Amino acid sequence: MSLSSKEAAESLAQAEQARRRSAQLYSYSRTAPHLILWGSIWVVGYTQSDLLPKYEGWVWIALIVIGVITGAIIGRCSTRRPHGPYAWRMFAVAALAIFFVFSTYAMMWPLHGGAAAAFPALITGTLYTGIGLWAGLRYVVAGIVVIAATMGGYFFIHEHLLLWMAFVGGGSMILAGLWFRTV
Amino acid sequence: MEQPDAIIHQPVRLKIMAALRPLPQNDPIEFVRLKALVNATEGNLGAHITTLEEAGYVSVEKDFVAKRPRTRIALTRQGRRAFEDYLDYLRGIIDAAAS
Numbered sequence: 163m164s165l166s167s168k169e170a171a172e173s174l175a176q177a178e179q180a181r182r183r184s185a186q187l188y189s190y191s192r193t194a195p196h197l198i199l200w201g202s203i204w205v206v207g208y209t210q211s212d213l214l215p216k217y218e219g220w221v222w223i224a225l226i227v228i229g230v231i232t233g234a235i236i237g238r239c240s241t242r243r244p245h246g247p248y249a250w251r252m253f254a255v256a257a258l259a260i261f262f263v264f265s266t267y268a269m270m271w272p273l274h275g276g277a278a279a280a281f282p283a284l285i286t287g288t289l290y291t292g293i294g295l296w297a298g299l300r301y302v303v304a305g306i307v308v309i310a311a312t313m314g315g316y317f318f319i320h321e322h323l324l325l326w327m328a329f330v331g332g333g334s335m336i337l338a339g340l341w342f343r344t345v
Numbered sequence: 346m347e348q349p350d351a352i353i354h355q356p357v358r359l360k361i362m363a364a365l366r367p368l369p370q371n372d373p374i375e376f377v378r379l380k381a382l383v384n385a386t387e388g389n390l391g392a393h394i395t396t397l398e399e400a401g402y403v404s405v406e407k408d409f410v411a412k413r414p415r416t417r418i419a420l421t422r423q424g425r426r427a428f429e430d431y432l433d434y435l436r437g438i439i440d441a442a443a444s
């Protein structure tokens with residue numbers, strides 16, 4: 163059996179298409195639990211900020227610590243490589259994002275409540291959209307939904323922005339995570 | 346390689362090998378996900394995976410999760426090497442035709 167160059171090119175194209183789709187779905191499946199985790203944290207955190215604003219600083223610190231540690235554990239458990247780089251990279255990405263948000267708060271201080279609540283969500287949506295330009299359409303869709311929810315809430319839903327962020331922002335993240343798990 | 350690897354060259358098996366290739370060495374893919382990826386029926390995919398397993402190109406693990414059976418497939422080291430050789434063979438044909 164010998165192949166013509168046309169047949170060889172067709173086989174290579176088929177292989178490349180299957181490889182690309184598989185890599186993309188693998189990336190989605192690895193991201194899904196983190197989206198669900200942080201979506202849930204948003205639901206709890208923003209709801210608490212609306213209902214009991216007195217304790218919101220402490221609650222958010224606790225939630226962020228829980229999120230970072232759980233994210234690292236998910237990273238470690240989702241691969242069989244015992245010393246793989248995935249877990250510490252997830253930890254580093256989360257730490258970097260938190261550092262960026264709080265550094266910006268410090269530089270822009272004083273912020274009014276709405277801006278402080280919306281900014282992390284806006285960063286998250288922007289990051290996902292940017293990552294999606296390389297990693298796949300689902301990231302772009304998830305990012306744009308989070309950006310749209312954040313901007314819409316910030317400019318049009320002043321009074322209930324925190325509840326909006328909890329259920330529309332956090333809910334969108336959870337739904338995106340469930341979508342990322344599908345083939 | 347004078348001839349293409351007949352085991353990999355079959356279109357569904359080519360898709361299976363290509364879909365397994367980007368996954369990390371020890372991260373298997375679930376049968377149901379692979380089925381959707383290569384767009385094959387359950388029986389068809391099962392038969393092709395058996396062929397690849399017999400050739401030593403993939404490893405198959407079966408276990409139970411919440412009392413439900415789960416089958417996972419991964420590329421073996423030998424399979425990864427064979428697939429790279431197959432891709433080199435295809436590229437060689439294209440390069441030879443172009444020169």
